[in-house]
Amino acid sequence: MSRTYVGTSPVRNEDRRLLTGQALFVDDVQLPGMLHAAFVRSDHAHALIRGIDASAALAREGVVAVITAEDLGDYWQPGPLLVPPPPIDGIVFNQASQVPLAKDRVRHVGEPVVMVIAESRYLAEDALTDVFVDYEPLDPVVDLEAALAEDAPVIHPQLGTNLAAHVVQRHGDYEAAKTDAHLVINRRFHYDRGAAAAMENRCVAARWDPRAEELTIWDTTQAPIPIRNGLARMLGLLESRVRVVAPFVGGGFGPKIMMFYPEEVLVPWAALRLGRPVKWTEDRQENFFATTQERSQIHDAEIAFSADGKILGIRDFFFHDTGAYDPYGLTIPINSQCTLLGPYDVPAYHSEFRAVFTNRTTVTPVRGAGRQHGVFVMERLLDIAARELGLDPSEIRRRNYLRKDEFPHTFQILFQDFAPLYYDSGNYAPALEAALDIVGRDTFRAEQARARAEGRFIGLGVVSYVEGTGIGPYEGARVTIEPSGQVRVATGLGTQGQGHYTAFAQIVAEVLDVDVDRVHVVTGDTREFGWGTGTFASRGAVVAGSACHEAAVAVRKKVIETGARVLGVPADEVELEDGAVRVRGDHARSMGLGQLAGHANPLRGAVVPGTEPGLEATAYFGPDHGSTASGVHAMVVEVDAETAMVKILRYIVVHDCGKLINPVIVAGQVQGGVAHGIGNAFYEQLVYDEGGQLQNASFMDYLLPTALDVPSVEMAHRETTAPLNPLGLKGVGEAGCIPTGAAFAQAVEDALPHLALEIREIPLSPNRLFELLRDAGPADRAPAAELGGPTAAAAAD
Amino acid sequence: MAQPVEISLSVNGVRQGGAVEPRLLLSDFLRHELGLTGTHVGCEHGVCGACTVLMDGEAVRSCLVFAVQADGAEVVTVEGLDSGGELHPLQEAFRDAHGLQCGFCTPGILMSMIPFLRDNPRPDEPQIREALSGNLCRCTGYQNIVESVRLAAERMGGGPSPGGA
Numbered sequence: 019m020s021r022t023y024v025g026t027s028p029v030r031n032e033d034r035r036l037l038t039g040q041a042l043f044v045d046d047v048q049l050p051g052m053l054h055a056a057f058v059r060s061d062h063a064h065a066l067i068r069g070i071d072a073s074a075a076l077a078r079e080g081v082v083a084v085i086t087a088e089d090l091g092d093y094w095q096p097g098p099l100l101v102p103p104p105p106i107d108g109i110v111f112n113q114a115s116q117v118p119l120a121k122d123r124v125r126h127v128g129e130p131v132v133m134v135i136a137e138s139r140y141l142a143e144d145a146l147t148d149v150f151v152d153y154e155p156l157d158p159v160v161d162l163e164a165a166l167a168e169d170a171p172v173i174h175p176q177l178g179t180n181l182a183a184h185v186v187q188r189h190g191d192y193e194a195a196k197t198d199a200h201l202v203i204n205r206r207f208h209y210d211r212g213a214a215a216a217m218e219n220r221c222v223a224a225r226w227d228p229r230a231e232e233l234t235i236w237d238t239t240q241a242p243i244p245i246r247n248g249l250a251r252m253l254g255l256l257e258s259r260v261r262v263v264a265p266f267v268g269g270g271f272g273p274k275i276m277m278f279y280p281e282e283v284l285v286p287w288a289a290l291r292l293g294r295p296v297k298w299t300e301d302r303q304e305n306f307f308a309t310t311q312e313r314s315q316i317h318d319a320e321i322a323f324s325a326d327g328k329i330l331g332i333r334d335f336f337f338h339d340t341g342a343y344d345p346y347g348l349t350i351p352i353n354s355q356c357t358l359l360g361p362y363d364v365p366a367y368h369s370e371f372r373a374v375f376t377n378r379t380t381v382t383p384v385r386g387a388g389r390q391h392g393v394f395v396m397e398r399l400l401d402i403a404a405r406e407l408g409l410d411p412s413e414i415r416r417r418n419y420l421r422k423d424e425f426p427h428t429f430q431i432l433f434q435d436f437a438p439l440y441y442d443s444g445n446y447a448p449a450l451e452a453a454l455d456i457v458g459r460d461t462f463r464a465e466q467a468r469a470r471a472e473g474r475f476i477g478l479g480v481v482s483y484v485e486g487t488g489i490g491p492y493e494g495a496r497v498t499i500e501p502s503g504q505v506r507v508a509t510g511l512g513t514q515g516q517g518h519y520t521a522f523a524q525i526v527a528e529v530l531d532v533d534v535d536r537v538h539v540v541t542g543d544t545r546e547f548g549w550g551t552g553t554f555a556s557r558g559a560v561v562a563g564s565a566c567h568e569a570a571v572a573v574r575k576k577v578i579e580t581g582a583r584v585l586g587v588p589a590d591e592v593e594l595e596d597g598a599v600r601v602r603g604d605h606a607r608s609m610g611l612g613q614l615a616g617h618a619n620p621l622r623g624a625v626v627p628g629t630e631p632g633l634e635a636t637a638y639f640g641p642d643h644g645s646t647a648s649g650v651h652a653m654v655v656e657v658d659a660e661t662a663m664v665k666i667l668r669y670i671v672v673h674d675c676g677k678l679i680n681p682v683i684v685a686g687q688v689q690g691g692v693a694h695g696i697g698n699a700f701y702e703q704l705v706y707d708e709g710g711q712l713q714n715a716s717f718m719d720y721l722l723p724t725a726l727d728v729p730s731v732e733m734a735h736r737e738t739t740a741p742l743n744p745l746g747l748k749g750v751g752e753a754g755c756i757p758t759g760a761a762f763a764q765a766v767e768d769a770l771p772h773l774a775l776e777i778r779e780i781p782l783s784p785n786r787l788f789e790l791l792r793d794a795g796p797a798d799r800a801p802a803a804e805l806g807g808p809t810a811a812a813a814a815d
Numbered sequence: 816m817a818q819p820v821e822i823s824l825s826v827n828g829v830r831q832g833g834a835v836e837p838r839l840l841l842s843d844f845l846r847h848e849l850g851l852t853g854t855h856v857g858c859e860h861g862v863c864g865a866c867t868v869l870m871d872g873e874a875v876r877s878c879l880v881f882a883v884q885a886d887g888a889e890v891v892t893v894e895g896l897d898s899g900g901e902l903h904p905l906q907e908a909f910r911d912a913h914g915l916q917c918g919f920c921t922p923g924i925l926m927s928m929i930p931f932l933r934d935n936p937r938p939d940e941p942q943i944r945e946a947l948s949g950n951l952c953r954c955t956g957y958q959n960i961v962e963s964v965r966l967a968a969e970r971m972g973g974g975p976s977p978g979g980a
Contacts (some may be wrong), residue, residue, distance in 0.1 A: 034902070037910060269917045302860065307932075693955070694956075716862070718860065726959050
């Protein structure tokens with residue numbers, strides 16, 4: 019009986035270790051003689067450093083070293099540009115990467131200035147207070163638009179400007195399209211910062227072994243291989259003598275891929291220099307100041323419609339806050355620019371952005387990575403237009419979806435993978451109808467009216483999005499059948515809770531017809547697998563999963579060939595069933611995979627020319643384009659019109675990430691994303707004052723949603739398989755949080771039809787919503803239209 | 816520096832002790848002195864709940880307790896939940912209902928739920944959510960955690976709660 023695992027949900031292979039406290043996280047690494055690092059960080063958003071006096075710290079008992087930028091000599095170098103700008107005509111890109119320790123100037127609160135190394139973390143932190151840094155404060159740059167004023171203080175004097183980038187991308191001719199418009203809408207939208215807030219803070223531990231001449235670094239990174247490669251180069255070591263291990267990592271969500279954090283560069287250097295293991299563990303406050311963040315953008319967007327509600331074109335100008343440095347290039351604003359188009363047929367698009375340096379923590383991708391900004395702008399424009407045109411929000415979307423026969427679909431603008439924006443496949447309208455069916459197409463408006471009669475304000479938001487996922491360049495995997503019959507799979511990704519130990523095992527177990535719990539996956543250890551890029555852009559399952567599949571198929575071929583030799587029959591008479599090879603029609607002649615692995619690796623005799631020993635294969639997978647996931651989110655909220663508190667009554671997701679490897683894991687990814695999105699929409703905001711000081715840098719003041727704030731998600735999966743990878747996969751890691759803000763805004767407005775409320779900003783805290791409600795005048799619009807039914811085309815699916 | 820203080824306590828049924836600085840957090844004592852690294856530290860200011868352990872049967876945040884305060888106490892950590900490799904029904908339920916993703920917050924959630932289920936053997940969903948609201952999780956959206964706790968309650972049938980509590 020052949021095993022089917024892809025599409026099923028076995029319990030996770032990794033859970034026993036996690037549930038019993040045996041899983042290794044970086045801060046669990048404790049080595050004999052280990053020293054501990056702590057960092058003096060800037061109190062100022064923008065200041066010159068006039069001098070540093072570390073003598074008192076050095077004199078403190080237990081302190082081993084105090085390191086400033088000067089002490090680093092030639093090792094002091096700005097970090098690399100991780101993602102160069104795409105080849106867009108006329109692009110302006112000004113690079114300014116973070117430095118290991120601030121030398122003459124600090125550019126955000128929390129920037130490391132001095133590293134203290136001591137016998138314990140307690141002593142290292144004690145000594146921080148001994149260090150005196152003489153700052154000359156400068157005017158900070160906090161506001162995105164003020165940053166570009168003629169007389170604005172310049173954060174990077176060598177650039178002479180706070181402009182980090184200027185990019186224009188066009189698809190079709192917006193100005194021409196607009197001339198025939200029946201309706202043109204123009205609005206300004208704000209999206210502000212939140213924290214990624216992985217439960218595990220960052221941590222780096224390093225040990226230099228002089229006998230093995232090997233540097234081992236344990237790092238809470240999403241990208242161990244690029245970290246290995248970069249550190250080897252910086253430290254002048256062979257890549258093979260540097261081992262980076264990202265063991266179990268307690269959540270990533272993007273910022274753990276921002277290589278190279280100063281601490282990531284400094285801790286290994288210190289371990290080499292001092293000849294003792296060194297560890298640094300970030301605390302939560304440091305995480306708020308020094309771990310990268312995302313999301314501030316301001317959009318001035320315009321959309322043109324025909325009289326029948328068809329989009330003629332869109333023009334968008336936006337500012338993107340890149341914070342103090344821009345090591346991640348333009349991934350986020352390019353994502354915003356591309357994802358704005360969504361599942362819609364947009365014949366003309368003019369999108370132009372300016373990325374701006376500010377004296378705030380550096381910005382790199384956080385779950386969604388700019389996509390939610392685009393979705394928020396587009397979905398809000400559609401909602402405003404629907405109101406003007408007297409259409410239900412669902413109806414205006416129906417009229418503009420790309421049809422399922424319009425794939426693959428290409429736009430003339432470049433995506434983050436430097437290729438033209440390409441939708442490999444999709445089928446959008448049925449997802450909307452499915453969501454409305456779950457909401458209750460025929461009953462919702464009546465329920466809403468009943469509630470209103472009781473003085474309760476219930477509203478519905480229904481929005482759509484697409485997500486470019488699973489981009490290249492490549493990942494790899496090695497699959498080995500061991501003599502025990504157990505299977506080992508190694509990939510180069512890091513894993514932060516996505517279930518790779520199980521999902522990859524399912525893929526391999528199905529190909530080799532073995533039990534899934536006999537497939538042991540290792541990720542995130544450069545010694546186990548040294549080629550790859552990392553876990554980002556919802557690509558792990560798509561790209562590394564495909565590589566696992568290809569490697570397993572290659573091993574299966576070796577199994578058949580070796581089996582044929584050992585069993586003495588032609589290969590086409592050999593079958594692989596139930597963890598064994600056997601002769602077709604003569605099942606008594608069989609051999610288990612473990613024993614066969616022994617035959618494939620003999621101690622005597624000759625290996626057959628042209629074959630390799632062992633039952634092992636390595637394969638790589640690099641897709642030409644990413645795969646385009648999509649979905650519809652619907653949210654039912656109840657708004658307390660007096661206090662502006664919003665309760666989410668229902669949350670519905672119809673999601674399409676192609677073929678599902680493990681539906682339960684996929685659902686978990688979406689549920690977690692939705693919670694993250696709800697946080698971003700209503701609870702979470704990093705509040706900076708005009709001096710660039712973060713005002714809420716603790717979990718007491720920065721509100722993560724709790725179990726009381728997040729509803730259970732009602733979910734339906736659709737599977738529009740991807741044509742560009744062997745299993746038809748699309749990514750899912752970021753999906754849940756992308757459209758949440760847009761759904762929230764529409765739902766709140768829908769709950770309060772008597773007010774002229776137009777939500778153009780996210781996050782929308784209870785306080786801020788209270789202000790908007792207080793200031794909103796009475797509405798002059800008709801009551802909400804019926805939800806209506808699908809068009810004939812959509813109903814036909 | 817203050818003088819070290821001798822302490823003696825039971826951790827997962829094993830007598831432990833030593834001289835500790837008065838300011839040493841219980842979480843650091845467990846993790847770095849005893850090597851019980853299953854107890855995780857997520858915020859060090861008592862909000863996230865990842866470091867929750869049982870002290871004399873009650874859930875405490877070990878980042879808000881000094882090791883010296885645990886002198887004479889019975890402490891149970893996540894490492895003390897299973898017996899001889901057999902998962903506790905609560906652990907089993909979390910595995911079966913996909914109640915964890917990265918697993919970093921999980922030990923604290925398990926240790927919060929042990930006394931909760933002891934005191935509320937048949938909780939409904941609002942009670943479970945209320946009980947979970949002191950533990951933060953960024954991965955799961957809580958949905959499967961709620962389901963895991965419900966499943967555990969069902970399987971444990973309202974019987975006595977193990978784990979030394």
